[in-house]
């Protein structure tokens with residue numbers, strides 16, 4: 001079983017199949033490389049740990065776009 005750094009445990013394939021993924025959370029991807037122009041945000045189901053999406057947030061000036 002894979003453990004995310006944010007504490008969410010990734011469940012097995014059957015659990016992910018049965019899960020409706022209604023409890024999606026957004027998490028910043030932990031990268032070994034510092035990205036200064038933005039950051040990758042992962043959408044992960046809190047119930048089963050399945051990643052449902054990925055989004056790159058670009059910094060513009062001092063804040064988010």
Ligand SMILES: [Zn+2]
Pocket residue numbers: 016019020021022045046047048049050
């Ligand atoms: Zn789920």
